[in-house]
Amino acid sequence: MVASARILRHTEIARGIFDLRFFSPDAARTATPGQFVHIRVSDSFDFVLRRPLSVCRVDPSEGSVTVVYRVQGAGTRRLATMAAGAQLDVLGPLGQGFPLHAGDVRAVLVGGGVGVPPLVELAARLAAQGTAVTSVVGFQTRAQAILQDELALYGDVRTTTDDGSLGLRGLVTGVLTQGFVDGANRYYACGPTPMLQAVQRTMAGLQVPGYLSLEERMGCGFGICVGCVHPIERDGRVQNLKTCKDGPVFPAGEVLFT
Amino acid sequence: MVASARILRHTEIARGIFDLRFFSPDAARTATPGQFVHIRVSDSFDFVLRRPLSVCRVDPSEGSVTVVYRVQGAGTRRLATMAAGAQLDVLGPLGQGFPLHAGDVRAVLVGGGVGVPPLVELAARLAAQGTAVTSVVGFQTRAQAILQDELALYGDVRTTTDDGSLGLRGLVTGVLTQGFVDGANRYYACGPTPMLQAVQRTMAGLQVPGYLSLEERMGCGFGICVGCVHPIERDGRVQNLKTCKDGPVFPAGEVLFT
Amino acid sequence: MTPLPANDVDLRVQLLSLMLKNPVMPASGCFSFGREVARFYDLGLLGAIVVKATTLTERMGNPTPRVAETPAGMLNAIGLQNPGVERVLEEELPHLAKYDNLPVIVNVAGTAVEDYVEVVRRLGDSPLVAAIELNISCPNVKCGGIQFGTDRGMAAEMVAAVKEAATQPVIVKLSPNVADIGDMAQACEEAGADALSLINTLVGMRIDIDRRTPLLANGTGGLSGPAILPVAVRMVYEVAARVRIPVIGVGGVASGRDAVEFLQAGAVAVQVGTANFTDPFACPRIIEEVRDWCAASGVSRVADLIAAANPAALRLRKERAL
Amino acid sequence: MTPLPANDVDLRVQLLSLMLKNPVMPASGCFSFGREVARFYDLGLLGAIVVKATTLTERMGNPTPRVAETPAGMLNAIGLQNPGVERVLEEELPHLAKYDNLPVIVNVAGTAVEDYVEVVRRLGDSPLVAAIELNISCPNVKCGGIQFGTDRGMAAEMVAAVKEAATQPVIVKLSPNVADIGDMAQACEEAGADALSLINTLVGMRIDIDRRTPLLANGTGGLSGPAILPVAVRMVYEVAARVRIPVIGVGGVASGRDAVEFLQAGAVAVQVGTANFTDPFACPRIIEEVRDWCAASGVSRVADLIAAANPAALRLRKERAL
């Protein structure tokens, strides 16, 4: 659950976006797509909080887990300085990932920015169970587009960018039309909150059920601080559930936005 | 004055005691024995204060400065992890070193523990100006004895240890007899405060003038925080002078101990 | 002092009528009700456990973001989210019964004296609850909490009312956001507090300069973590020299050395908060580090460290022992 | 917001009658009288300079150790060592005359109201002194200093007395060791303060556990550095929304982003203390980092950042401008 994991590979795959692979046989065996790891970027008190990063790929045979992250602030900047061979303090896998439904014929995956990484392992598992996968991924601009090739291994990928520098200009929801989601049993979405909100609304209109992976600021990452909650309507009442423990993935129909 | 200096060599020379050589042509040219450098051991806020370490050797031709330090607490422990090739944030040389007196025939050098390092460069300069050098160095135990060979290049070295595991058992002052200091024009001492106090008393009794290098906790290291003062009797009055700027070396006769 | 074998160190400390197997316990709100951490290690290792603040009725807490990082610390504005005392008793505490000698301390919060009293009354029926920790120092709720902790008279009134209702010992948790902590401590002692714990968090704020707004949805939050340790040590030192009741030290404990520092300042035990987030194994690690430090320093009984650096507090302790 | 060339950023801010070339100045006691730092860089780069606390007569200060390191901070207990106002005027300030547009702010301390008044009177004759900073918040001297800063009535009395004697504007420096900083700020405003600076240090302690005694000879000391930044930002935010006089932010500023955070909280300028010890070039570096942040964020006038994240303070600022 907590491990000092050796970094196997650490490369910049787009401007300021890194692919980090570390050795953690247990996590590689047990992690499911949508779960995350909670990484301590330094033993300095400058960073008393760990950083949550979604599992992007696991390779149980190699015993490796891969995360893909964007340098955002001081912590990820520090993380980016760590070289292959160094030891990383990793807690996880944590949380509830994306539930798979064995009978699904077709699933639509929607990702925005650094919300795309968890969709890769998800696409692989869906494909493995025979569910057809179509992905829609949105980025600010071409230079920040990531993981389309990886997703393309498992099905069609549509790309949008805010500035039109790659794929369609506009938001991912622009792609989510009746025709596009035709035949889809389910959708899975991960990305910034405004995107999730728009996707939830659009897909509800198109009557496709799905799951959202929420992003909240975390203290502990495993349920003891109650910092990361999100309002969820469940069992007929609104509850502030912990996204680190009860989530980050929730049924889209239960998620409330304010 | 402030430099990012490359570490040229970093080796453990006794249990928990390190020899650190870094590249700093300016400091190597200008530093005098008894001055110190103020080192930032990390850019983490865990260490908002720099660490003062005495200049042990300079090599102007190589552009290098050497310090010798003992791992004491968190900061020096951190410093000890830095490898040759890494960059070190060094401020200095700082403070007033040991004054040399050209006509001196013989000088006695007294060092205790990690107070010994500054005596090495001092011994070299004294020898170069034709002053005969005798050193008395004290350590807790044999495993912590350092720099006797270096000092021996410039004259006789007497060693004492608290436990008798090397040289004479007891304190350095045990060596400082009338016969031993015979013909000495001056003494120079650096070490823990109780040692300095004892040496001051003993040498005053033997009527040999000298200098003490004081150790006080420092904030800034260059005179702006007024943290590092020591009571000095000068110009007929007691003043709290800054050991970082007015010292760390003071004429022994001026130094007050409480 | 000559070193000892680590196994020869007696870690026990006495807190009121409780003999704790060691002086380390998690701080309220930084351990939930223990269930999550029980996946990581045996809670039976702990000296005691302090659970999340409990109020009379369920509370949803504040909007998010509720946490932010700061240099050597963090801010939180959880806002006392908890399921209310009934569900705490029914759902959250029972799993703790299986641990041998694990005193359960329940942190109690509210907005009015009557609420506090009622929660304490209901907890009084539970044999599982070893002590009450009265949280009059929560900076993150609009009404209640901290104002009791920064007003001498209100604090005393609260403590007296709760003491009357309580069947278990009452530990009062003090706020550091005051000009004179010793005076607050004394007020609580005089009003009947059985022990004190300090400190709760300092009020702080971070601003998201790119969005030009406070980072926490609540605006301000409580500052915790290593950053506040020197403030906490100072307050423990001052209070331990002022009152005769035992003091528990809280604030920034992240290592065995930190724990020893609080003990020497005059605390009989320490609570560990934020460090649990950085390192889920913080508490058992700190216990082992205390043991190792004692062994290396030749200290055979950790209880001998209490107030060792605080002569006035030591004198009070000795008087009390007579 | 579209990025700008760094040279297009107007860094000037108005502090009372002074137009500062930028909002960054060293904090009192963390720059001595400027002579040592002048060896490192041109002091003319600074927005202003605040010099070491000055008392009526010479003070020797406290015994050593006077400083200790803490997580993301330090403690100090200097105890106001300074040569007294006469020698400050004769020996320490004159070298500052050579800098163009470098307002000199003299920090004044003492033990009794009359001392403060007398120091201020003597400084009144010096054309070099642009403003007085009244230090009613020094935690490190036995009598005087902090008790003025933690008692509403005493603070008001002090400010009124000093204002009567002063020919220069009076900035009152507040202590964070209070339960209600807004109330203290208001008391000072009502008593006639021209501006406020906050915060001074929090009272803290470290113990040398191997020697079993407080690390500082004075026992307690003042906590400064990044650790206290969130406390300072919160207090600036609260005070800026409460008083109409300008506020200067102090506490843990170590980067341009930190300075911007204080400005957005409502400060018109910032003081840099402890960071000067970590990095002798901290002040000019921070000025450049503020410039670069503004340029990257498309902010053409740094003055537009003042209170940008504090709507209530912004409203007060606009009212004042009318």
Ligand SMILES: Cc1cc2nc3c(=O)[nH]c(=O)nc-3n(C[C@H](O)[C@H](O)[C@H](O)COP(=O)(O)OP(=O)(O)OC[C@H]3O[C@@H](n4cnc5c(N)ncnc54)[C@H](O)[C@@H]3O)c2cc1C
């Ligand atoms: C469940 C989950 C999964 C995530 N997966 C990924 C991923 O796969 N790839 C990726 O690039 N990013 C991911 N993020 C976002 C990532 O955690 C933040 O970008 C990162 O924590 C920022 O840290 P920092 O030190 O760079 O920023 P700082 O601003 O220095 O961080 C300060 C504090 O704020 C928190 N924080 C800052 N921004 C965010 C944010 N957007 N979301 C949550 N916390 C934040 C940090 O964790 C830290 O506690 C995920 C977030 C969550 C909650």
Ligand SMILES: Cc1cc2nc3c(=O)[nH]c(=O)nc-3n(C[C@H](O)[C@H](O)[C@H](O)COP(=O)(O)OP(=O)(O)OC[C@H]3O[C@@H](n4cnc5c(N)ncnc54)[C@H](O)[C@@H]3O)c2cc1C
């Ligand atoms: C002028 C001068 C020259 C010195 N030269 C040498 C030398 O050549 N070799 C050597 O081994 N040591 C030397 N020392 C002592 C050395 O500075 C300390 O051992 C070191 O700073 C301890 O840092 P730390 O992080 O390991 O300890 P910590 O305890 O983590 O340090 C915390 C703070 O206390 C200060 N501190 C702790 N112990 C001392 C001490 N004994 N003296 C001064 N400050 C202390 C640190 O600088 C730091 O600010 C010198 C001290 C001074 C004042």
Ligand SMILES: Cc1cc2nc3c(=O)[nH]c(=O)nc-3n(C[C@H](O)[C@H](O)[C@H](O)COP(=O)(O)O)c2cc1C
């Ligand atoms: C996320 C969080 C939640 C907290 N909740 C409570 C609480 O419910 N009741 C309480 O008395 N203190 C609460 N505290 C304060 C801690 O118990 C402790 O007093 C404080 O954090 C200082 O200790 P630390 O520095 O070890 O974290 C909370 C602290 C944090 C960080």
Ligand SMILES: Cc1cc2nc3c(=O)[nH]c(=O)nc-3n(C[C@H](O)[C@H](O)[C@H](O)COP(=O)(O)O)c2cc1C
């Ligand atoms: C060594 C030292 C000496 C100080 N001396 C004074 C002083 O003489 N007068 C004063 O008003 N504040 C004094 N202070 C407080 C600082 O001016 C400042 O308010 C405080 O350190 C917080 O800022 P910082 O975190 O940037 O250091 C001193 C602080 C330090 C660290």
Ligand code: FES
């Ligand atoms: S992050 Fe602590 S409970 Fe979720």
Ligand code: FES
């Ligand atoms: S260490 Fe700051 S004045 Fe000497």
